[in-house]
Amino acid sequence: MSAGHVLIVGAGIAGTSLAVALGHHGISSEVIDLDDHTVGAHIGLTNRAVDVLAELGVLDAVADAGTVMSDSVFGRMFLATGEPLPVPPPPRTDTGLPASVGIYRPELARILVDAAKAAGAVFRFGLSVESFHQDSAGVDVTFTDGSTGRYDLVVGADGVRSKVRELLHPKARPRYTGVVALRWMLDEEPPGQPGFYNSKTEMVAIAPVKGGRTYVATGAPSPEGHRVDQREARGMLRDVLSRFPAPAPTALREKLSDDHTVLVHPYEWILVPEPWYRGRVTLIGDAAHATTAHLSSGGGMALEDAVVLAQELAEADTIERAFAAFMKRRFARVKVVVDASVRLLEMHQAGESPMAMGALRTQATTALINPY
């Protein structure tokens, strides 16, 4: 089937990788986004996400700009004191590819946008979808700048606060977890062993970033709607680090100074009930299934959604069949990620043992090692 011309709303990981994959199948796309740049810190891509990067033809570029690891993102697990966490190691894929890669998010965005443009995608920034109306042959879209267009199909890849989802599934709303993510980039090598440090109630991730930098991520409770300013954010991060006596978190706490920026992001989650599509419009990525970072897999799921949707659109003889086949391949898999991530957060909130949490993480990553 030729899907003709596709509108992709959102130029994040899901939207840009879909544009690359569609272009490789000879399907043209236009990508729009409210913003013309990506903010954020580091991202760790693990399990089958690495296969997707290879399938999209960008793994070499990502490896050059990032850090390639021979073990999973969760290969280095420690207790808060720095002793190894006694849980089974996460499984490995048998592809011969690296087990995981870590990269600064704006670099990943640049690579994916360049690859999408090379595959023929056209980008427009600074606008969104105002409304759409579909009939049996296409979708008429009105944009927020007043312009209009007609497309064969529309894909909402516009993240956890998706406008397309609001128009398509008005009752599906993300839920706040009561926790904000705290992320910090230090312009120095990790001062000690990188990895995941676990206590009963908290986790601190420390990762090396290309260029001699360090990424630090954790979470802290915060009331819904409360605006955390930088002074408070640094205080929250210092408090968390003070409960991790291992050498690396302790050294990081000492290095966190008042001129450093800590990114604050409310953890919200949603799993839109299947099917995510209505007629010629569907959702992918965080717009359909967002969750906390406890499994470091949301970005991987967004990448997988993109290549699977492009495959199905290229192979099926109707859009309806392509969307149905896509749902069949995606729903149970992303549910593993959403459910386990939310459960891991609840286990932290309940103060359960790091061993039990490690076992759940290994169970989920074992399921994700199956091909997408």
Ligand SMILES: Cc1cc2nc3c(=O)[nH]c(=O)nc-3n(C[C@H](O)[C@H](O)[C@H](O)COP(=O)(O)OP(=O)(O)OC[C@H]3O[C@@H](n4cnc5c(N)ncnc54)[C@H](O)[C@@H]3O)c2cc1C
């Ligand atoms: C703190 C934190 C750490 C994480 N760490 C990891 C990790 O290590 N590994 C991992 O795999 N995943 C991680 N994730 C999850 C990962 O970031 C997301 O799953 C991933 O970014 C989803 O990609 P997306 O393209 O679907 O959405 P997004 O990345 O949110 O992109 C959506 C895009 O849509 C645009 N947009 C939004 N609204 C509109 C609109 N109305 N109109 C047009 N455009 C719009 C936005 O500007 C954005 O460019 C983490 C998440 C958090 C919160």
